[in-house]
Amino acid sequence: MSLTETAHAKINLYLHVTGKRPDGYHLLDSLAVFSDAADRLTYEASDAPLNLTLAGPFGDKLASEASDDNLVMRAARLLADGTDARLRGRLVLEKNLPVASGIGGGSADAAATLRLLDRAWNLNTSRARLLDLAEKLGADVPVCLVQRATRMRGIGEQLDPAPDLPPCGLLLVNSGDAVSTPAVFKARNAAFSPDATLPDSWPDVATMAHDLARLSNDLEPPARALCPNISLVLDTIAALPGCRLARMSGSGATCFGLFDTAQAAQKAAEILHKHAGQWWIHAGSLLQTAL
Ligand code: C5P
Numbered sequence: 001m002s003l004t005e006t007a008h009a010k011i012n013l014y015l016h017v018t019g020k021r022p023d024g025y026h027l028l029d030s031l032a033v034f035s036d037a038a039d040r041l042t043y044e045a046s047d048a049p050l051n052l053t054l055a056g057p058f059g060d061k062l063a064s065e066a067s068d069d070n071l072v073m074r075a076a077r078l079l080a081d082g083t084d085a086r087l088r089g090r091l092v093l094e095k096n097l098p099v100a101s102g103i104g105g106g107s108a109d110a111a112a113t114l115r116l117l118d119r120a121w122n123l124n125t126s127r128a129r130l131l132d133l134a135e136k137l138g139a140d141v142p143v144c145l146v147q148r149a150t151r152m153r154g155i156g157e158q159l160d161p162a163p164d165l166p167p168c169g170l171l172l173v174n175s176g177d178a179v180s181t182p183a184v185f186k187a188r189n190a191a192f193s194p195d196a197t198l199p200d201s202w203p204d205v206a207t208m209a210h211d212l213a214r215l216s217n218d219l220e221p222p223a224r225a226l227c228p229n230i231s232l233v234l235d236t237i238a239a240l241p242g243c244r245l246a247r248m249s250g251s252g253a254t255c256f257g258l259f260d261t262a263q264a265a266q267k268a269a270e271i272l273h274k275h276a277g278q279w280w281i282h283a284g285s286l287l288q289t290a291l
Pocket of ligand 1: 024025026027028137138139140154155156181182185
């Protein structure tokens with residue numbers, strides 16, 4: 001038996017840091033959406049102790065972590081804990097998304113593990129318990145469990161419906177720089193931002209981009225200070241024909257551009273490939289479903 005789950009890249013269309021908890025975690029208000037770009041996790045039943053193999057273009061970036069510390073293995077152990085599940089089988093993670101890059105790759109992998117092994121081991125875990133386990137694994141894991149456009153607040157555990165999104169082309173660009181999330185939060189020294197006011201729906205990308213332009217990713221200034229290549233990537237995306245909005249996702253360093261269509265994003269990617277062939281570039285679209 002072989003089962004597969006996709007772990008889609010999470011993009012923060014805006015991200016306001018609205019406060020700080022006594023334990024040091026930051027309170028956020030963010031609109032998280034998902035790209036068609038994804039890691040792929042496969043499970044094959046076997047009697048051997050559960051093990052993880054890393055594959056795909058970024059698999060070697062994680063190779064040293066293919067141990068028990070990997071978020072996938074931690075998610076598997078957490079899910080099995082207190083159930084009859086035996087930690088057996090073979091997991092293969094096809095790592096297509098750049099590592100530590102602000103698009104929730106590790107969180108999406110952990111969430112995909114919970115969904116996949118819940119099916120594989122016939123656990124029928126309740127949604128509330130899955131969300132609870134997700135929160136234990138990281139602030140972005142609950143939204144990645146849901147894997148649809150969602151407004152996240154708290155530190156990421158409060159999930160509310162997102163505005164209806166229009167069909168939208170999406171370009172993702174990463175210069176190859178890995179940025180540490182705790183370092184970016186630590187370097188942030190601006191005042192806290194308020195919660196955003198959002199409409200129920202956006203009829204088209206131009207209207208959405210117009211509204212988003214008045215919001216921000218509050219982690220962009222500290223991330224740019226730590227990693228100047230982010231500014232170069234953002235300026236380059238903004239100058240591409242048809243780009244409606246260029247912004248950094250999460251704590252970086254991946255940046256995104258919004259376009260009217262996937263075709264327009266693809267055209268922009270072809271131009272970009274000629275000038276910056278060494279960058280990781282993905283052209284596609286936003287996943288449509290909202291929470
Ligand atoms: O939860 P996760 O492991 O993704 O977070 C990594 C680090 O990012 C945390 O240890 C914390 O330093 C910082 N962080 C934060 N506030 C959040 C999410 C993450 O301060 N809401």
